[in-house]
Each structure stands twice: as C-alpha cells, then as structure tokens.
Amino acid sequence: MSSTRNAVIVVPIVRHAPRPGPTATRHRPCRSPRGPGRGPGRGPGRGPGHGTVPGVVGAVWQARSVVASQGTPTSATTRSTPDGPRRRRAKPPATPLARTRRARSITAQLTVGYPDAHCELDFTTPLELGVATILSAQCTDVRVNQTTPALFARYRSAADYAGARREELEELIRPTGFYRNKTTSIIGLGQALVERFDGVLPHTLEELVTLPGFGRKTANVVLGNAFGVPGITVDTHLQRLTRRWGLTEAQDPVKIELELNAMLPPREWTMFSHRVIFHGRRVCAARKPACGACFLASSCPSFGDGPTDPAVAAALVTGEERDHLLALVGLDGDGAPVGMVGG
Ligand code: SF4
Secondary structure, three states, X not given: OXXXXXXXXXXXXXOOOOOOOHHHHHOOOOOOOOOOOOOOOOOOXXXXXXXXXXXXXXXXXXXXXXXXXXXOOOOOOEEEEOOEEEEOOOOOOOOHHHHHHHHHHHHHHHHHHOOOOOOOOOOOOHHHHHHHHHHXXXXXXXXXXXXXXXXXXXXXXXXXXXXXXXXXXXXXXHHHOOHHHHHHHHHHHHHHHHHHOOOOOOOOHHHHOOOOOOOHHHHHHHHXXXXXXXXXXXXXXXXXXXXXXXXXXXXXXXXXXXXXXXXXXXXXXXXXXXHHHHHHHHOOOOOOOOHHHOOOHHHOOOOOOOOOOHHHHHOOOOOOOHHHHHHHOOEOOOOOEOOOOOO
C-alpha cells in the first residue's frame, strides 16, 4: 500500500476555456469542491485541482476522462443548504448508453484511485473465504480478521465444521455478532459440503447458492476471489454508491448486479466491486460522504450530499490510501491545496 500512498498521478491538463462558436454555449461550469467561479484561468487563489501544479496532482479535475464525463447529462436537481447547493438523489442517465458510459468512466477513475484494491478478508483457501464471508455479515472485516486465525487453526476442513461442537464454535465466533445463526450456517455448510460435494466448495454460482449461509453475495465473493470467476458483489456499499452515481434505481441486489453486469465487461466485475467497496469505506460514507475531497466529484451527480469544503471533506477521508486519494484532488493531508505558490 505504501507505493499507492506515494504515487504521483500524471494526467493531461485540459483547459476549461470555452471553445469559440456554438460549442461554447455547451460549456458546463466547473463543479470542483471549491465551487463555481474558482476554476482555472482565474489566477492565483484558485482551489485545489485546478492546474496549479501542472501535469501533477490536482489536475485530476481536468483529466480528459473527467472532463469527458462532465458532458454526461444528469437528472439531479438542487436545493440550497448552509453548505451550499445540495443535490437531491441522483437519477440514472436517460439512456442505457449514457449510463454505461458513466459506469465505465467511473470504473476507470476508480482504477486510478484504488489500483491495489482487494478482498479485505484474510483467507488461504476457498473454504476459509466462504466461512469468513459468512462471519462478515453485520460485522466489520477487521473484526472478522481478528476472529478467524483461531477459528481456522481449530477447523481445517469441511468435515471439521460438520462435526463441530456447537458451543465451542459459538464461543470462537461470538465477537462477530449473531453467532448462533452463524454457527448454524457454518455447521450446515460443512455438512452440505461433505454430503454433496466431497468436502470441496463447488465452482459455480448455481451450486454455491444452495449451500447454507451462501447467498448470491457470498457466492460471488468466493467465485471472484478464490476461483477467479468474475462476479459483482452487491453489498451495502455497492448499493449505496451505484445509486448515488445514478447507475441504478433498483433496490433489489440481484437486479443491481444484473444491471451492472450489462454495463461493464466481465473482466472488470470483481475489481469494480472491490474498488467501490474501498471508496465507500474511505471516501463516500453513508452519512457524510467526503464530496469536497472526492476524485469522482466531477462525474458524480450526487456531489454535495456531503461537505463540499475541501478541508472539512478531507478530514472525513480515511484509510492507508488517504494521502494518495487527497493528492488526486490536489490536497495535502490537512486538506490544503498542494503546490500553491504564495498561498
Ligand atoms: S463522496 Fe460525494 S462526490 Fe464522491 S462519490 Fe460520494 S457522493 Fe459522489
């Protein structure tokens, strides 16, 4: 992760100056965290991400992909708040093609933001990943990772789980919450694997979802991360963010998964899931998304759902990648613009 943190993103600068002729009327105002009227070409004092460090960090607001995405129409409306204009819930772009373009633009930007995104559950075998994913329901990955070393040392195979003493297993997984239900699922999983699959996790979605404790989300986690079979994991972060981005209006996780499957090529599915989850945990939180320090702001119709002031927003950004994420929008660790000459 250290390489991520220190990475310097070199992106091409695209000036926002309106083009002469009829196209100038289609120029859209800059939607940076600094708000309108502080865009490039306004001289000293403009906010982060406006080309004050030519070709390096901060220029992300003018990266070609971002500028291109600004041309995507959105249906979001605005209302005033003490924090400035705030957008109502984003609606999906009018056409499937526009929605797909936005999804792919966001995917490309997420790849820059989180090049090393990965499954944050610790595991060494598909079975361990399946058990860890069951434990992660209503629990943080950090807590699960604190719990599983002792569990995996005690139970090494499906047969071990099938023959587990209930009280002992409950005690081991108690810190993850809902431990009685989870114990039932894990023992049932071991028994089903022994009885129907020779103790080995199957490799298909259709078979995995027949196992106790395995919904479609868990099955996709195992397929994508243990078997290399592409799949989109629709968890709470992915549901929230794809709705904020106007990629879907669906509430049903299966419908969301199928809609996203149609927008993105299969090779992107697994990493897209990881990167969205990373962004949801580090920047775009449920209650206070860090809009003013978000590298997706130019593509996001929900910009303004959270604080837009860069310093306030930067304080909300978390994780090992924090410096890298803030550098992408031209901010230092305190949320101040980097590379400014004369303040
Ligand atoms: S933090 Fe704000 S701008 Fe960024 S993706 Fe979330 S809602 Fe959109």
